[in-house]
Amino acid sequence: EDKVVQSPLSLVVHEGDTVTLNCSYEVTNFRSLLWYKQEKKAPTFLFMLTSSGIEKKSGRLSSILDKKELSSILNITATQTGDSAIYLCAVGAIKAAGNKLTFGGGTRVLVKP
Amino acid sequence: SAVISQKPSRDICQRGTSLTIQCQVDSQVTMMFWYRQQPGQSLTLIATANQGSEATYESGFVIDKFPISRPNLTFSTLTVSNMSPEDSSIYLCSVPRTGNLMNTEAFFGQGTRLTVV
Numbered sequence: 239e240d241k242v243v244q245s246p247l248s249l250v251v252h253e254g255d256t257v258t259l260n261c262s263y264e265v266t267n268f269r270s271l272l273w274y275k276q277e278k279k280a281p282t283f284l285f286m287l288t289s290s291g292i293e294k295k296s297g298r299l300s301s302i303l304d305k306k307e308l309s310s311i312l313n314i315t316a317t318q319t320g321d322s323a324i325y326l327c328a329v330g331a332i333k334a335a336g337n338k339l340t341f342g343g344g345t346r347v348l349v350k351p
Numbered sequence: 352s353a354v355i356s357q358k359p360s361r362d363i364c365q366r367g368t369s370l371t372i373q374c375q376v377d378s379q380v381t382m383m384f385w386y387r388q389q390p391g392q393s394l395t396l397i398a399t400a401n402q403g404s405e406a407t408y409e410s411g412f413v414i415d416k417f418p419i420s421r422p423n424l425t426f427s428t429l430t431v432s433n434m435s436p437e438d439s440s441i442y443l444c445s446v447p448r449t450g451n452l453m454n455t456e457a458f459f460g461q462g463t464r465l466t467v468v
Contacts, residue, residue: 272456279441279462281394286456326393328457336407338384339457341394 240265242329242342250348255317259345261327262309270330271303271310272339277323284312284325317349353378353446357460364434364467371430372463374444379424384457385417388441397442400427434467441465 241264251257261271270288274281285294287303287310294301298321301312314321327342354377364370374383382401386394397417398406406419420428431438442463448455 279464280443280459283456283458328394336382336399338396338399340396343393 240329240331240340242327242340244325244327244342244345246345247343248346248348250350251317252350253318255349256313256315257317257321257347259312259314259325259327259347260309261312261342262307263327263329263340263342264308265329265331265340267332268305268329269332269337272328272330273301273310273312274326274328275323276326276344281326314347317347319349319351322347322349353380353448353458355444355446355458355460357444357463359463360461361464362466364465366435366467368434369430369432370434370465371428372442372444374427374429374460376425376446380446381424382447383421383427384445385419385427385429386443386445386459388443388462390439394443397429400429431465434465436467439465439467 243262245260270286272286273284275284285301290303290305298315303310324344324346326344328339330339356375358373384399385397387397388394396409397412398408398419400406400419400421402421402424416432418430444460445457447457
């Protein structure tokens with residue numbers, strides 16, 4: 239059974255701090271790893287990673303995939319209160335029954351002013 | 352990116368009743384996915400809705416409890432049947448940006464927050 243594990247479960251930081259979120263996975267027929275931000279109900283897409291070692295950046299957020307270690311990290315620098323959210327990691331895998339995403343449990347980030 | 356309209360946004364329902372959630376996409380998509388997110392939990396895939404064929408359900412989910420319709424390539428419904436308080440969750444529909452889920456990100460509808468009393 240495919241597994242995606244995120245750590246830490248939650249963290250509290252102050253504005254300006256840097257946070258690093260972890261995602262590890264055990265899946266067969268891995269194809270992609272995705273990061274989402276969930277503030278209310280609908281997750282919004284952040285990054286999709288398919289190749290090891292290539293960092294993707296968007297403003298203060300960046301992410302990288304390590305296929306050897308079966309893991310990914312998401313970094314947020316100079317955090318702001320608007321970064322408070324649940325960050326979800328999902329892994330895409332090719333299955334005989336149909337391709338699908340498996341989500342991790344999420345990391346709840348709270349940024350205090 | 353696809354625009355996904357999901358409704359209702361929220362509902363409070365009596366146990367034993369059923370609720371149908373609608374998902375409308377502004378472009379044709381082959382696959383649509385329905386997820387459940389129980390309080391404090393992550394997203395769990397309920398089923399994949401394929402146009403022209405029956406939905407494919409994940410382990411632990413059955414058609415009698417979560418019937419799905421997919422009448423065309425832009426629309427799907429999920430019904431939560433004979434509801435109990437354990438069905439209180441956020442329900443989300445999702446579509447891939449392009450045809451192949453493995454080569455692209457997935458977008459989500461706004462979600463339906465269901466409370467069963």
